[in-house]
Amino acid sequence: MATAFSAPKLAAQPFNTISPTSQHKPLISPTAASPFLGSTRKLLRLSSSSQLNLRRRSSGSVFAVSDIVKEKKSTSIPSLLITKEEGLELYEDMVLGRAFEDMCAQMYYRGKMFGFVHLYNGQEAISTGFIKLLKQQDSVVSTYRDHVHALSKGVPARAVMSELFGKTTGCCRGQGGSMHMFSSEHNLIGGFAFIGEGIPVATGAAFSSKYRREVLKEADCDHVTLAFFGDGTCNNGQFFECLNMAALWKLPIVFVVENNLWAIGMSHLRATSDPQIYKKGPAFGMPGVHVDGMDVLKVREVAKEAIARARRGEGPTLVECETYRFRGHSLADPDELRDPTEKAHYAARDPITALKKYLIENNLSGEAELKAIDKKIDELLEDAVEFADESPLPPRSQLLENVFADPKGFGIGPDGRYRCEDPKFTEGTAHV
Amino acid sequence: MLATASQRILGQSFQNIRPAVSVLRSYSSAAKQITVREALNSALDEEMSADPKVFLMGEEVGEYQGAYKITKGLLEKYGPERVLDTPITEAGFTGIGVGAAYYGLKPVVEFMTFNFSMQAIDHIINSAAKSNYMSAGQISVPIVFRGPNGAAAGVGAQHSQCYASWYASCPGLKVLSPYNSEDARGLLKAAIRDPDPVVFLENELLYGESFPVSDEVLDSSFCLPIGKAKIEREGRDVTITAFSKLVGYALKAAEILEKDGIYAEVINLRSIRPLDRSTINASVRKTNRLITVEEGFPQHGVGAEICASVVEESFAYLDAPVERIAGADVPMPYAANLERLAVPQIEDIVRAAKRACYRSVPLAATA
Numbered sequence A: 001m002a003t004a005f006s007a008p009k010l011a012a013q014p015f016n017t018i019s020p021t022s023q024h025k026p027l028i029s030p031t032a033a034s035p036f037l038g039s040t041r042k043l044l045r046l047s048s049s050s051q052l053n054l055r056r057r058s059s060g061s062v063f064a065v066s067d068i069v070k071e072k073k074s075t076s077i078p079s080l081l082i083t084k085e086e087g088l089e090l091y092e093d094m095v096l097g098r099a100f101e102d103m104c105a106q107m108y109y110r111g112k113m114f115g116f117v118h119l120y121n122g123q124e125a126i127s128t129g130f131i132k133l134l135k136q137q138d139s140v141v142s143t144y145r146d147h148v149h150a151l152s153k154g155v156p157a158r159a160v161m162s163e164l165f166g167k168t169t170g171c172c173r174g175q176g177g178s179m180h181m182f183s184s185e186h187n188l189i190g191g192f193a194f195i196g197e198g199i200p201v202a203t204g205a206a207f208s209s210k211y212r213r214e215v216l217k218e219a220d221c222d223h224v225t226l227a228f229f230g231d232g233t234c235n236n237g238q239f240f241e242c243l244n245m246a247a248l249w250k251l252p253i254v255f256v257v258e259n260n261l262w263a264i265g266m267s268h269l270r271a272t273s274d275p276q277i278y279k280k281g282p283a284f285g286m287p288g289v290h291v292d293g294m295d296v297l298k299v300r301e302v303a304k305e306a307i308a309r310a311r312r313g314e315g316p317t318l319v320e321c322e323t324y325r326f327r328g329h330s331l332a333d334p335d336e337l338r339d340p341t342e343k344a345h346y347a348a349r350d351p352i353t354a355l356k357k358y359l360i361e362n363n364l365s366g367e368a369e370l371k372a373i374d375k376k377i378d379e380l381l382e383d384a385v386e387f388a389d390e391s392p393l394p395p396r397s398q399l400l401e402n403v404f405a406d407p408k409g410f411g412i413g414p415d416g417r418y419r420c421e422d423p424k425f426t427e428g429t430a431h432v
Numbered sequence B: 001m002l003a004t005a006s007q008r009i010l011g012q013s014f015q016n017i018r019p020a021v022s023v024l025r026s027y028s029s030a031a032k033q034i035t036v037r038e039a040l041n042s043a044l045d046e047e048m049s050a051d052p053k054v055f056l057m058g059e060e061v062g063e064y065q066g067a068y069k070i071t072k073g074l075l076e077k078y079g080p081e082r083v084l085d086t087p088i089t090e091a092g093f094t095g096i097g098v099g100a101a102y103y104g105l106k107p108v109v110e111f112m113t114f115n116f117s118m119q120a121i122d123h124i125i126n127s128a129a130k131s132n133y134m135s136a137g138q139i140s141v142p143i144v145f146r147g148p149n150g151a152a153a154g155v156g157a158q159h160s161q162c163y164a165s166w167y168a169s170c171p172g173l174k175v176l177s178p179y180n181s182e183d184a185r186g187l188l189k190a191a192i193r194d195p196d197p198v199v200f201l202e203n204e205l206l207y208g209e210s211f212p213v214s215d216e217v218l219d220s221s222f223c224l225p226i227g228k229a230k231i232e233r234e235g236r237d238v239t240i241t242a243f244s245k246l247v248g249y250a251l252k253a254a255e256i257l258e259k260d261g262i263y264a265e266v267i268n269l270r271s272i273r274p275l276d277r278s279t280i281n282a283s284v285r286k287t288n289r290l291i292t293v294e295e296g297f298p299q300h301g302v303g304a305e306i307c308a309s310v311v312e313e314s315f316a317y318l319d320a321p322v323e324r325i326a327g328a329d330v331p332m333p334y335a336a337n338l339e340r341l342a343v344p345q346i347e348d349i350v351r352a353a354k355r356a357c358y359r360s361v362p363l364a365a366t367a
Helices: A006-017 A040-045 A047-058 A066-075 A084-109 A124-131 A147-153 A157-165 A198-214 A237-249 A277-283 A296-312 A340-347 A351-361 A367-390 A396-400 B002-015 B036-050 B074-078 B090-102 B114-119 B121-129 B164-168 B181-193 B245-259 B277-287 B302-317 B336-342 B346-356
Strands: A139-141 A225-230 A253-259 A288-292 A317-322 B032-035 B054-058 B083-085 B106-110 B144-148 B174-176 B198-202 B210-213 B230-233 B238-242 B264-268 B271-273 B290-293 B323-325
Touching: A084 A124, A084 A147, A084 A157, A084 A296, A084 A351, A084 A367, A124 A147, A124 A225, A124 A253, A124 A296, A124 A351, A139 A147, A139 A198, A147 A157, A157 A367, A198 A225, A198 A237, A198 A253, A198 B090, A198 B121, A237 A253, A237 A277, A237 B090, A253 A277, A253 A296, A277 A288, A277 A317, A288 A296, A296 A317, A296 A351, A351 A367, B032 B036, B036 B054, B036 B074, B036 B181, B054 B090, B074 B083, B090 B106, B090 B114, B090 B121, B114 B121, B114 B144, B144 B181, B164 B174, B164 B198, B164 B271, B164 B302, B174 B181, B181 B198, B181 B210, B230 B245, B238 B245, B238 B277, B238 B346, B245 B264, B245 B290, B245 B346, B264 B277, B277 B290, B277 B302, B290 B302, B290 B346, B302 B323, B323 B346
Parallel strands: A139 A225, A225 A253, A253 A317, A288 A317, B054 B083, B054 B106, B106 B144, B144 B198, B174 B198, B238 B264, B238 B290, B290 B323
Antiparallel strands: B032 B210, B174 B271, B230 B264
16 A cells, blocks of 8 residues: 555665675564663674664665655555544544543633643544554553543543542542543553653653563563654753664654644744754654644554554654644633634644545545534533532542552651551552 | 763772771671672662562663672673663653653662752652652552762762752652661662652762671561661760761761760661651650751751751750751862861761750861
8 A cells, every 4th residue: 555654664664674794683683682772792792783773874764754755645546544433433532532622621611620721622633543553551651731642542531521620530539630641551651741751751661561571571562652742842852862762772662743833832943943853763763754643544554654663673763743733732821822824724624624524525434423423422521521520529538648659658657656557547559 | 071070989989988987896796797889789689680670770880880880790690681771861761760660660770979860850759759649549650769869079069969858858759868788788678679769869988888787687588667767876865867978977976975975876867758757756855955967958958857847746855956967058169178168077966966965165167
């Protein structure tokens, strides 16, 4: 199928094809003594491979593939990229994301939600396009704009809504809030408020997957991690540190940049010396791919390739998705600096409308069916809000819970016994 | 810059074990003596062999055998998958350690000194310490951050800060600071086994010090409880609390005071967070006087917390105001004589104890 995803494969090929002599084992070879290049000792033995690196770079074979993607797209004959079931799944997930965020805005202005709330309207194609390809055990690491990532990963809408209301039935029992969604069941690890903070944590999750496979010998552990972050983060030091280490140790991770061109009120072009983020991937030895983030099908194709690459053990990929947020940075942002024509331009490329059009034009579905899905989502959200409304606030005893996994960390009380042993002191273990 | 600094530090620690810090004790029984370095190394070795999920990460921990040789021999024994030499990216590799800990691995992250942990402090506090709480218990972080803390010898302002009070003020963290080899072994093993993030503050000048250890300490299951202080020396006239290197100073000061008829009780805190308030208060109720000794900056320091705790719980028992001995309220100077003035010395402890006992003492120290 000669469509967009063959381009990323093109970037991946050099790893396979450039092995000039028999002693130059490709770095992805499973028989290599240790895939961890943490030691110069290994580097000396594989010094031929470090030449391999240089040769690869100088021949320019690891390159950013934005142009190729666009080229291939225009000349290919579009065969259907999705089946009907997949199409409806994608549609439903995106509508859920959009409707949920709109409901959040409503609830915020009614005073049910408070603090910092960052909405994802307009970027649904990225969340749906990537996360719907993952298994339950794969991890997603997000930023403060994490509601829709949580929903796509499978956290129930009720749990997310309750968490936002600060109720004890939320996914983090009301202790995390909008910016700190965690679900160990769905392998959603955050929710991080500091930009760039999630990237090293995601790299660590990918590291643990590799460690489990190689050191702990869990042979079928091929979990992939997706790290989502924005354009502003790509100027942060931690981002580069992790690109380096992920490529160095060939970790199963995909770095997904949701480039919505704005970091609060700072335009990406004003903040970045070279605004083309995907080009930063090859500088560290991984493919960099640029994709239209308003088109869920294109995102999905690129995601398939990147995730498969990581699962095969070939290492990380940097995917830059060009997208836009229809609302302000947060619900407190008056959003005065963005040009209305820019907003209109992207509003015309609404991913949900685009997918709807695709489904109808290719006879994968009809208006009625899609409207039924819309209605179903509306009802789901009504139920979620009702559930959250009726849920109780956390009890006072919850304040001291879960500070430590081992509550002896609260120390020894005046009577000489550990304070947590006192039955009146709240226990530190969760009933999650 | 970092490479030359560590070479200088190494050179210094190998060459001079300063008399002020050495502890030469004579015991009648032939107890085995091990250095703090050996104690830490053996603790890491045993924990790594007991649990394959434990791995080490840090700058120069592998092929260089550790910047201070704490991780000597571990690369050969466990291989590069478990002893990872990282690039100079504190924020990056600390975050990677935290992410790995989220998934049940047990990283031991080494900072070449805790001064460099400031580059990673966001991950220590925000990703590690707060995660169990933010996720309501779903994600615990069984990670250990270890490395030398506090002043070394002549390393200047940016390499000499003590971080005990910074980390100890943060809920969700456990902060430990060993003094002798027994502490080093027991507390490090406890830290690695603990399911919560632990900040383990060692001291570079103590690495080469030998201390006697019993067979129980050398056993591979030896562990010390977190949150319990140890009374190193019993006394009845004044309580001196200290941690890390200054426990040695306090013990020497106690010996000097004994000649003047003041019997000091020396408490080795071992655990800065949680602080063993009950041991400290029980001791103050016995002696009625308290001196807190620490190396870090005085404002908002460990001594301030101990003083407040004692005032809250044992005010009626105090016969004299609590004295805090801390480092000078200045960035650490380089000149040797100024550095001596900036760090607590044994004479300072002795003078403070005498003041607390209302003996007349000369006021100022001489350079």
